[in-house]
Amino acid sequence: MKELIAKYREKGLKITPQRLAIFKFLEGNTSHPSAEDIYRHIKKTYPAISFATIYNNLQALKERGEVLEITIDSQKRHYDPNTEPHHHIICTKCNKINDVFHDYSEAVRLPNYITEEFKPVGNHIDFYGICRTCQKKGGR
Amino acid sequence: MKELIAKYREKGLKITPQRLAIFKFLEGNTSHPSAEDIYRHIKKTYPAISFATIYNNLQALKERGEVLEITIDSQKRHYDPNTEPHHHIICTKCNKINDVFHDYSEAVRLPNYITEEFKPVGNHIDFYGICRTCQKKGGR
DNA sequence: TCTAATTTTAGAATAGTTATAATTTAGAAT
């Protein structure tokens, strides 16, 4: 908490109550929330919060490498405060996104005809699956 | 051409000139166009074409498994008439999307803690890189 | 040729996101 404040002060951000609430919500969060998910959560404590504040802060965090945009859902963007390289699995029924911590960098070597054309800079795997909960529901 | 018409008739679609133009544009297309890309192309031949027609037809094609939505660009959806499993590499400078034809299915086995929670149904790898053209431009 | 069902179209509606400008606030300087 004290560290959270210090951390973001060092990054040149003024600490406001709304902002701090957003930081706290994201800290260690593995739910891959959308802007709206964040908005709804902060609204409980700060009912006057504006959507713009959510987007402004996500922007500030992105610029400072504290949050990553996930492009896995074509409807809306999701955000991930875990900036360590990792992958995701999304439930094709309920769209729940879970982390996949496994290093596939050796396994996914690009074929030569691609490296002749592109200088590789990274990769991300989207796995698709059906989560436990949805398996049960669908099983009927 | 004759086959194209027969193919879609069999799938229960009436053949209109606009529709046929869209099918022809997509046939074998590897550019991963957005709805707007398609619209702009068809507009050259059918200036009165509506955006709704583009989306209607993409919908019809999706339902019939003739086109896939690609979720790699958070701004807009892209479409791929190649429904064979394959992956993509996107240029982080100009957003060009190229195909990566390589079977990684053995290489990207999910860890157990995931398969205990999800029944896997597929995967897709987004590679990131810098294309030749952008390498030259950036080199200055 | 006639007709019913489908498709196209213009335009309105909606959802997600970004921009604008007035007001408020954080935190540094006094």
Add this chain to the structure above:
DNA sequence: ATTCTAAATTATAACTATTCTAAAATTAGA
């Protein structure tokens, strides 16, 4: 503690991509 200014928040407008609606036009089969 008070003052000051840059930065942050807010309401709201604007914008972009996509979906919906309902009327008009077209297709394909009888």
